[in-house]
Amino acid sequence: MTADAVRPNLPPLSLHVPEPRFRPGDAVDFADVEVPPAGAQPRPDTAAEAASFHELAYTLVRVLDEEGRAVGPWNPKLDPDTLRKMLRDMALVRAFDERMFRAQRQGKTSFYMKCTGEEAVAIAAAHALASDDMCFPSYRQQGLLITRGYSLVQMMNQIYSNKGDDLQGKQLPIMYSSREKGFFSISGNLATQYPQAVGWAMASAAKGDTRIAATWCGEGSTAEGDFHSAMTFATVYKAPVILNVVNNQWAISSFSGFAGAEATTFAARALGYGIAGLRIDGNDALAVYAATQWAAERARTNQGPTLIEHFTYRAEGHSTSDDPSQYRSAGEPTAWPLGDPIARLKQHLIALGEWDEERHAEQDRELAEMVKAAQKEAEKNGILGHGLHQPLDSLFDGVFEEMPWHLKEQQQMMIAEEEASGRPWARKK
Amino acid sequence: MNMIQAINSAMDVMMDRDPSVIVMGEDVGYFGGVFRATAGLQAKYGKTRVFDTPITECGIIGVAIGMGAYGLRPVPEIQFADYIYPALDQLVSEAARLRYRSAGQFTAPLTVRSPFGGGIFGGQTHSQSPEGIFTHVSGVKTVIPSTPYDAKGLLIAAIEDNDPVIFFEPKRIYNGPFNGHWDRPAENWSKHPGGEVPEGYYRIDLGKAAIVRPGEALTILAYGTMVHVVQATVEELGIDAEIIDLRTLVPLDIETIEESVRKTGRCMVVHEATRTSGFGAELASLVQERCFYHLEAPVERVTGFDTPYPHSLEWAYFPGPVRIGQALKKILKD
Ligand SMILES: Cc1ncc(C[n+]2csc(CCOP(=O)(O)OP(=O)(O)O)c2C)c(N)n1
Numbered sequence A: 001m002t003a004d005a006v007r008p009n010l011p012p013l014s015l016h017v018p019e020p021r022f023r024p025g026d027a028v029d030f031a032d033v034e035v036p037p038a039g040a041q042p043r044p045d046t047a048a049e050a051a052s053f054h055e056l057a058y059t060l061v062r063v064l065d066e067e068g069r070a071v072g073p074w075n076p077k078l079d080p081d082t083l084r085k086m087l088r089d090m091a092l093v094r095a096f097d098e099r100m101f102r103a104q105r106q107g108k109t110s111f112y113m114k115c116t117g118e119e120a121v122a123i124a125a126a127h128a129l130a131s132d133d134m135c136f137p138s139y140r141q142q143g144l145l146i147t148r149g150y151s152l153v154q155m156m157n158q159i160y161s162n163k164g165d166d167l168q169g170k171q172l173p174i175m176y177s178s179r180e181k182g183f184f185s186i187s188g189n190l191a192t193q194y195p196q197a198v199g200w201a202m203a204s205a206a207k208g209d210t211r212i213a214a215t216w217c218g219e220g221s222t223a224e225g226d227f228h229s230a231m232t233f234a235t236v237y238k239a240p241v242i243l244n245v246v247n248n249q250w251a252i253s254s255f256s257g258f259a260g261a262e263a264t265t266f267a268a269r270a271l272g273y274g275i276a277g278l279r280i281d282g283n284d285a286l287a288v289y290a291a292t293q294w295a296a297e298r299a300r301t302n303q304g305p306t307l308i309e310h311f312t313y314r315a316e317g318h319s320t321s322d323d324p325s326q327y328r329s330a331g332e333p334t335a336w337p338l339g340d341p342i343a344r345l346k347q348h349l350i351a352l353g354e355w356d357e358e359r360h361a362e363q364d365r366e367l368a369e370m371v372k373a374a375q376k377e378a379e380k381n382g383i384l385g386h387g388l389h390q391p392l393d394s395l396f397d398g399v400f401e402e403m404p405w406h407l408k409e410q411q412q413m414m415i416a417e418e419e420a421s422g423r424p425w426a427r428k429k
Numbered sequence B: 001m002n003m004i005q006a007i008n009s010a011m012d013v014m015m016d017r018d019p020s021v022i023v024m025g026e027d028v029g030y031f032g033g034v035f036r037a038t039a040g041l042q043a044k045y046g047k048t049r050v051f052d053t054p055i056t057e058c059g060i061i062g063v064a065i066g067m068g069a070y071g072l073r074p075v076p077e078i079q080f081a082d083y084i085y086p087a088l089d090q091l092v093s094e095a096a097r098l099r100y101r102s103a104g105q106f107t108a109p110l111t112v113r114s115p116f117g118g119g120i121f122g123g124q125t126h127s128q129s130p131e132g133i134f135t136h137v138s139g140v141k142t143v144i145p146s147t148p149y150d151a152k153g154l155l156i157a158a159i160e161d162n163d164p165v166i167f168f169e170p171k172r173i174y175n176g177p178f179n180g181h182w183d184r185p186a187e188n189w190s191k192h193p194g195g196e197v198p199e200g201y202y203r204i205d206l207g208k209a210a211i212v213r214p215g216e217a218l219t220i221l222a223y224g225t226m227v228h229v230v231q232a233t234v235e236e237l238g239i240d241a242e243i244i245d246l247r248t249l250v251p252l253d254i255e256t257i258e259e260s261v262r263k264t265g266r267c268m269v270v271h272e273a274t275r276t277s278g279f280g281a282e283l284a285s286l287v288q289e290r291c292f293y294h295l296e297a298p299v300e301r302v303t304g305f306d307t308p309y310p311h312s313l314e315w316a317y318f319p320g321p322v323r324i325g326q327a328l329k330k331i332l333k334d
Helices: A050-058 A078-106 A118-129 A141-145 A152-160 A192-208 A225-236 A269-273 A283-298 A343-349 A357-379 A392-396 A405-421 B004-017 B040-044 B058-068 B086-103 B130-137 B148-160 B223-237 B254-264 B279-294 B321-331
Strands: A134-136 A213-218 A243-249 A277-279 A306-311 B021-025 B050-052 B074-077 B112-114 B140-143 B167-169 B212-213 B218-222 B241-245 B248-250 B268-273 B300-304
Touching: A050 A118, A050 A269, A050 A277, A078 A118, A078 A141, A078 A152, A078 A283, A078 A343, A078 A357, A118 A141, A118 A213, A118 A243, A118 A283, A118 A343, A134 A192, A141 A152, A141 B112, A192 A213, A192 A225, A192 A243, A213 B300, A225 A243, A225 A269, A243 A283, A277 B021, A283 A306, A283 A343, A343 B223, A357 B223, A392 A405, A405 B321, B004 B021, B004 B040, B004 B074, B004 B148, B004 B167, B021 B058, B021 B321, B040 B050, B040 B074, B050 B086, B058 B074, B058 B086, B112 B148, B130 B140, B130 B167, B130 B248, B130 B279, B140 B148, B148 B167, B212 B223, B218 B254, B223 B241, B223 B268, B223 B321, B254 B279, B268 B321, B279 B300
Parallel strands: A134 A213, A213 A243, A243 A306, A277 A306, B021 B050, B021 B074, B074 B112, B112 B167, B140 B167, B218 B241, B218 B268, B268 B300
Antiparallel strands: B140 B248, B212 B241
């Protein structure tokens, strides 16, 4: 069929398939990644028309310059205590990730996902939002929980699916949920949280509430239909929502080009919907803070949604099931031109005379100890092992509010099975 | 070969034979898929025949339908069967009906590959068995292999088929057969006859079940991982069961089933998927309709429970040897 249709007087068509610039073994040079100077971008009024964001959707809003100074109109001018708290939260997430990654490697749980290099994205945002704003995260925003003071032991209990797990061992590790901390239950199905966040924001607006919603997805996930449905609802109803796209350059093995990055930016997705779009340096905690604060004010004053693209880099594997050396150059993480978010914020605080290397090293030691102690505590409740930590009959809890006959019957069947097998599985008291 | 290699080999053979076969999906290109099922294919056949896609299952299937309408034979991968739901509209309303609604002007010759099933601590979103959703839809075929040998032969037949085929790969047995005892050492395919896989082309026609163990006491209908769990259980309990591996659910090999049930007079169906409205209900109903006067006991169903797939209590959920053994006792009682 193909060959027959080719007319000799016309040029044959060709299919473009994107290709990342570097593969395993390649030397990395990011010289052509455009990094405009910090402080160069204007900060429009939060009531500005969405159409006026064209420029901001294509450039990179940056606050911290190469010397660690905060410059330009987006400088949120935070006090040293807030800066130190942000730095501490970021370092704590990194220490937590290290420890839990190792726990998975030691066979203590089935799965783990780090956010190394992306700590600023969740943590600076959590500092800029009100504590009762509602978050609809993806799986790399553990920083939201850490900043909001959720207990490390509870997080680990969830990861181990042990006796102390708030989610009763029903969820995959790291798929946390905390209504109390304004942290919506994470789904393994990508981008489903996006329209849900918009719905929550619409409900809040309809009720005359003052709380706004924020949601996060990866750049790869922006291809999902859910993302686009969310954008349409958000713009139509001017939903008070902040739509964050974490562009960390890679989905699993697919680089951002497969989500459309060769043709445009992710912030520019906003423009076609009439939504304000900001593209920011995601490794600059101050830029993340400033953009979130700006978008929150816009939402709170009924000016509608904002899409923020956080330009960052996934410094480690996708998850414990992934081996990034199979598909990307080993040189990428270190060559990444926007540096490391923790190092940059630390440099800033040192430049201000509000921090020093000794205190930082001491803090790292303290945080490592804290995480270790939390782990010890959590492991008293058990590790995943054979999954015998939850009472057997709890398997049927929570399918419905009240258990229908067929589930009761199946529950009985399971208990009979257990009795026949002589397995030592725990039961509810 | 293990099952991944067999599946890889099927695609390799078909891409080599037929330039219209193309492979697409999340991470299937350079990297060769998160389970490595497409490893090496892009290097061999080039980027325009084996490529990564954006993360949009609905887009993947919709685009594959368009490619099929052009005259290609797309083999899209959905990374986990749990992620097939966003593509459901394109599969159910479009691919499944294209031939019917266009009176044959257009067809959708896709083979959608997707790893499915539990037993790997994958939690709710990496463990489901959605085959019953597709058997309920008119116009798609549903295929589920239980050995590397079958996987290759069936996948080749699926790719050659002019209708849309959903090809579910039981990921629990990618590396070896599984007897249902999670606490015993894993076996690998090298010791199993189903692990002997020829390099070249061969096909196993869709719609033909396999009698994996002849017997007289009862007929057990199973597919995928459950074939092995059933086989091990029956051997451990010393029961003379006839075990039928269905291999394709639609079209179903009703003759083999009928013949067997008429002979044994008892029938049990086993699947991992949830019970209510599962494919087991269809099987029980068919057997009841066609073999009622030969039955000496009600048809027994052994299935997963009607809950989402739990993470920590995975082994309480999984229909293992104990649940199967209890059902066997019940059905063989009188
Ligand atoms: C609907 C759906 N399809 C596929 C997957 C499998 N999957 C899990 S993570 C992932 C990559 C996501 O990349 P991105 O959105 O860029 O986020 P990142 O992991 O880079 O933070 C894929 C394909 C999934 N979880 N859900």
